[in-house]
Amino acid sequence: MDLCVTGQVSFAAMSRLSLKVNGKVRTVDADPDCPLLYVLHDEEFRNPRFGCGLGQCGACTVIIGGRAVRSCQTPMKTAAGKDITTLEGLGTPGKPDRVQQAFIDAQAFQCGYCLNGWVMTTKALLDSNPRPTESQIRAAFEGLVCRCGSHVRILDAVRQLAGTRQA
Amino acid sequence: MQFGSSLEQGRRDMERSRREFIRDATGLVIGFSLIDTSLAPQVLAQRSTFPPGAPGRTVPAPDRLDGWLLINPAYGPGYLVQVFTGKVEIGMGVETALAQIIAEELDVPVDRVFFVMGDTAQTPDQGGVGGSTSISQGANPLRNAAALARAVLLRRASEELNVPVADLSVRDGVVTARTTNRTTSYSNLLTSLTDVPLRVTGQGFGLNVQGDAKPKSPADYTLVGTAVPRVDLPPKLTGTFSYITDVRIAGMLHGRVIRPAGVGAKLQRVDDSAAKSIAGYVRTVTKGDFVGVVAENEWAAIKAAKAVKVTWSAPLTVFSTHERLYDYLRTTPPKSSRDTLKRGEAAMAIAGAAKVVEATYEFPFQSHATMGPGCAVADVKADGVTTVWSGAQKPHAMQRAFAELLGVPLERVRVVWVEDSGSYGRAGFEDVACDAVLLSQAAGRPVRVQWMRDDMTAWGPKGPPVVSVMRAGLDAGGEVVGLEYTSYAFSGNEVNAVPQVAGNFLGAQLAGVPAVYGGDEFAEWSRMAPPYAFTNVLARAHLIAGFHPTASPLRSTHLRDPEGPAVSFAVESFIDELARAAGADPIEFRVKYYSEPRAKAVLEAAAEKAGWQRRGDPLVRRTTSGPDLNGPAVTGRGVSLGVRNGTYVATIADVEVNRRTGVVRVTRFVCAHDCGLVVNPDGLTRTIEANLMQSISRTLKEETTFDRSRVTSVDWPTYGIVRASDVPDAVDIVLVNRKDLPPGGAGEPSSRAIAAAIGSAIFDATGVRLRRVPFTPARVVAGLRG
Numbered sequence: 001m002d003l004c005v006t007g008q009v010s011f012a013a014m015s016r017l018s019l020k021v022n023g024k025v026r027t028v029d030a031d032p033d034c035p036l037l038y039v040l041h042d043e044e045f046r047n048p049r050f051g052c053g054l055g056q057c058g059a060c061t062v063i064i065g066g067r068a069v070r071s072c073q074t075p076m077k078t079a080a081g082k083d084i085t086t087l088e089g090l091g092t093p094g095k096p097d098r099v100q101q102a103f104i105d106a107q108a109f110q111c112g113y114c115l116n117g118w119v120m121t122t123k124a125l126l127d128s129n130p131r132p133t134e135s136q137i138r139a140a141f142e143g144l145v146c147r148c149g150s151h152v153r154i155l156d157a158v159r160q161l162a163g164t165r166q167a
Numbered sequence: 168m169q170f171g172s173s174l175e176q177g178r179r180d181m182e183r184s185r186r187e188f189i190r191d192a193t194g195l196v197i198g199f200s201l202i203d204t205s206l207a208p209q210v211l212a213q214r215s216t217f218p219p220g221a222p223g224r225t226v227p228a229p230d231r232l233d234g235w236l237l238i239n240p241a242y243g244p245g246y247l248v249q250v251f252t253g254k255v256e257i258g259m260g261v262e263t264a265l266a267q268i269i270a271e272e273l274d275v276p277v278d279r280v281f282f283v284m285g286d287t288a289q290t291p292d293q294g295g296v297g298g299s300t301s302i303s304q305g306a307n308p309l310r311n312a313a314a315l316a317r318a319v320l321l322r323r324a325s326e327e328l329n330v331p332v333a334d335l336s337v338r339d340g341v342v343t344a345r346t347t348n349r350t351t352s353y354s355n356l357l358t359s360l361t362d363v364p365l366r367v368t369g370q371g372f373g374l375n376v377q378g379d380a381k382p383k384s385p386a387d388y389t390l391v392g393t394a395v396p397r398v399d400l401p402p403k404l405t406g407t408f409s410y411i412t413d414v415r416i417a418g419m420l421h422g423r424v425i426r427p428a429g430v431g432a433k434l435q436r437v438d439d440s441a442a443k444s445i446a447g448y449v450r451t452v453t454k455g456d457f458v459g460v461v462a463e464n465e466w467a468a469i470k471a472a473k474a475v476k477v478t479w480s481a482p483l484t485v486f487s488t489h490e491r492l493y494d495y496l497r498t499t500p501p502k503s504s505r506d507t508l509k510r511g512e513a514a515m516a517i518a519g520a521a522k523v524v525e526a527t528y529e530f531p532f533q534s535h536a537t538m539g540p541g542c543a544v545a546d547v548k549a550d551g552v553t554t555v556w557s558g559a560q561k562p563h564a565m566q567r568a569f570a571e572l573l574g575v576p577l578e579r580v581r582v583v584w585v586e587d588s589g590s591y592g593r594a595g596f597e598d599v600a601c602d603a604v605l606l607s608q609a610a611g612r613p614v615r616v617q618w619m620r621d622d623m624t625a626w627g628p629k630g631p632p633v634v635s636v637m638r639a640g641l642d643a644g645g646e647v648v649g650l651e652y653t654s655y656a657f658s659g660n661e662v663n664a665v666p667q668v669a670g671n672f673l674g675a676q677l678a679g680v681p682a683v684y685g686g687d688e689f690a691e692w693s694r695m696a697p698p699y700a701f702t703n704v705l706a707r708a709h710l711i712a713g714f715h716p717t718a719s720p721l722r723s724t725h726l727r728d729p730e731g732p733a734v735s736f737a738v739e740s741f742i743d744e745l746a747r748a749a750g751a752d753p754i755e756f757r758v759k760y761y762s763e764p765r766a767k768a769v770l771e772a773a774a775e776k777a778g779w780q781r782r783g784d785p786l787v788r789r790t791t792s793g794p795d796l797n798g799p800a801v802t803g804r805g806v807s808l809g810v811r812n813g814t815y816v817a818t819i820a821d822v823e824v825n826r827r828t829g830v831v832r833v834t835r836f837v838c839a840h841d842c843g844l845v846v847n848p849d850g851l852t853r854t855i856e857a858n859l860m861q862s863i864s865r866t867l868k869e870e871t872t873f874d875r876s877r878v879t880s881v882d883w884p885t886y887g888i889v890r891a892s893d894v895p896d897a898v899d900i901v902l903v904n905r906k907d908l909p910p911g912g913a914g915e916p917s918s919r920a921i922a923a924a925i926g927s928a929i930f931d932a933t934g935v936r937l938r939r940v941p942f943t944p945a946r947v948v949a950g951l952r953g
Binding site: 014030031034035038041042046047049050051052053054056057059086087088090091092093096100103104107108109110111112113114115116119137138139141142143144145146147148149150151152153155 | 257258259260396397399400401402403404405406407408409410412413446464465466469536537538539540542586587588589617619620849850853854856857858859860861862863864882883884888889890891892893894895898
């Protein structure tokens with residue numbers, strides 16, 4: 001098949017920006033308007049996942065300044081220099097973070113593509129409120145999407161962490 | 168190379184987790200294509216380095232044991248079992264269940280079993296994933312191959328230990344002679360599995376192999392039937408797992424597609440002058456009405472796809488609009504009709520009945536709306552040697568289709584499956600792979616295409632809408648004397664779920680390849696809902712031609728049990744209506760007309776767990792969770808039965824309906840599930856729970872909307888699904904484990920028994936029968952206002 005090809009290669013100047021992920025600082029060349037998500041992917045932090053690119057699903061969530069934020073809606077000029085935590089910065093397979101462990105114990109996901117959003121949102125929630133109520137948990141999660149429908153076990157895992165039990 | 172090196176690496180680093188190792192293997196396979204790209208598929212296919220001396224071959228041979236399974240040394244004195252399967256993991260834990268089945272036959276620990284899945288250069292063609300068959304059918308050749316491998320290993324052990332095979336026992340891969348107490352290990356018997364023939368039968372999902380060894384009796388199982396944790400969840404949760412979106416190839420460009428302005432719009436002009444100032448922009452590719460951009464980095468591709476000015480002709484106005492969809496289906500002359508069940512004289516019996524009940528049920532177009540919107544990488548070389556990385560469910564079929572698309576021999580194309588987000592059918596991951604092939608071919612470099620959200624939700628294929636018209640006659644005693652079921656639907660297979668021809672793909676169709684119609688797939692009772700044994704029955708199915716035969720965003724195909732949820736919604740809701748008309752309890756009513764003991768057993772199990780109170784009296788609002796009857800919230804309870812290919816599911820839904828806002832919340836779900844022998848009770852329970860949530864979503868929220876030319880549900884706000892606030896307070900799964908039966912399908916059956924249970928519960932709560940899915944607040948309020 002012959003394809004009709006149009007257009008030419010071109011390059012424009014990028015900015016050198018400081019990126020601090022999981023405690024390590026590096027310098028990247030990036031468009032200041034580029035969302036953090038794509039720069040993280042280029043730097044091999046790939047667990048913040050592309051789900052919608054619209055801030056609607058939470059799959060790309062990272063923690064900046066203690067808050068769960070959507071890296072697909074955070075431009076590099078905002079993220080540069082800030083302390084960014086990704087899923088890779090929590091625990092390791094040999095030593096999972098307690099949030100990761102709780103989700104493993106609950107066998108909480110089906111495909112797991114969305115899990116980054118749930119784990120990072122849970123982490124931010126518990127760091128600011130160690131014993132959230134059921135309605136606080138659900139409210140924190142209302143902006144997250146799980147297409148497989150793994151919600152039942154996700155909530156169980158978080159209730160376990162929060163030390164609450166459904167009535 | 169390939170496994171040799173990955174195993175070497177495994178030996179070097181004994182501390183690494185099992186799944187890290189697997190992921191390294193994936194990385195190596197990916198990396199390998201860089202070494203000699205012109206030969207990659209052929210060389211990779213040979214696997215001649217393991218076991219040493221095995222003859223090279225260009226395609227996996229299902230008639231040889233080592234085409235399925237190898238036992239290889241790794242981790243010092245240990246060994247690992249490498250299994251090559253055409254089945255793939257789509258998020259329901261089948262990898263873990265298959266590992267249990269294989270480990271059971273071989274008497275090895277489950278963590279010794281590693282898979283290569285869905286790689287056309289390495290695995291047999293098992294038809295990929297579909298129809299909830301991965302365990303019920305797909306495990307058969309793996310079980311038989313493992314049983315044969317054990318027999319071969321024991322024969323070798325018998326020679327080595329100088330005792331009869333009957334004297335040997337195996338535990339964790341260590342073979343012990345009972346009489347002499349001498350031992351040997353699988354790791355000492357490694358060369359035994361070459362050149363062992365297998366007898367091949369069937370193909371696709373039904374591909375099976377048998378050797379001269381019988382698998383274990385289920386009575387002897389010690390691993391199958393236990394709650395082995397999912398092998399993939401620790402690496403996924405700790406961020407060491409790679410999905411398809413993580414595949415990176417040296418020299419790779421990033422691509423985005425630009426879809427037409429609406430159905431049938433033709434490309435007029437492309438102006439990329441604005442894109443040329445974007446750092447990293449490479450070029451715009453057009454072929455017919457297919458348009459895409461490629462760039463050196465992802466952000467440049469995203470910006471360029473917006474910056475390129477594309478002029479389209481006015482789209483066709485061939486869609487009915489979603490508001491008029493059901494009228495369109497009912498009034499358009501069918502392209503094809505079929506009687507799917509005929510017994511006695513239904514029309515005559517209804518004409519003579521004391522009471523006639525009629526109702527029409529409607530189920531919308533729904534989108535797969537996968538969590539990741541679709542991603543693939545393709546590397547098309549100038550000589551046609553092509554590698555495609557894709558998360559679609561049927562890699563071997565795609566190999567055939569891409570060979571056709573590129574006009575090259577089959578063996579030049581290799582499709583490597585890498586896990587994507589849960590796809591639940593022919594979701595569009597096939598189409599994004601085609602987009603990547605088209606862009607790589609044009610750009611002359613590997614291209615990674617990431618679909619944006621609307622590429623999936625708006626332009627991905629759809630589950631078909633179904634209208635079901637039902638009529639029944641009851642005699643004076645409440646007996647059903649006749650029943651008619653008539654469906655009007657788009658084909659569930661307009662886009663063939665088996666993507667094995669080039670004309671199957673959206674991108675190819677846009678590029679000018681004639682669309683290939685997948686075939687007639689009817690919305691049929693009794694196959695898609697319980698086969699109640701009424702004396703006089705006529706079930707008739709009409710298929711309506713799709714709105715537009717090519718490159719339509721409303722093309723229909725398989726979405727988790729294509730027409731099953733729609734047909735079961737109609738039949739099971741109508742059964743509830745008939746039970747009420749007859750003054751009967753809906754469970755007793757079902758059992759009366761359907762004598763299958765397994766159906767009765769799941770209904771009774773669900774009723775017992777839920778504390779079902781007999782219903783048959785005039786409507787009584789039950790206040791199980793105690794809302795104020797004078798306030799806006801009322802509660803109700805409904806039941807439904809789902810039957811699919813030998814799997815039986817009964818669900819009981821408790822709902823709370825806010826009469827002011829119309830919001831429905833499922834407060835409790837009880838689901839009794841019998842799919843024969845249970846391989847992994849925990850994994851099965853999780854998959855059923857998740858399917859219940861997804862089915863609540865499809866019942867209460869999901870509807871693809873569209874105007875005359877375009878799909879208008881394009882993202883999460885416009886195609887809403889369940890959120891945390893929709894999660895029931897309790898979900899109780901009751902597994903009916905039939906150890907006397909083979910394991911059956913479990914991915915889809917529970918999606919059949921949801922909508923009717925919720926709809927009947929809403930009726931129980933409010934006296935309003937909703938017959939159009941989804942049960943949105945506006946429809947509930949409209950129903951309450953009469």
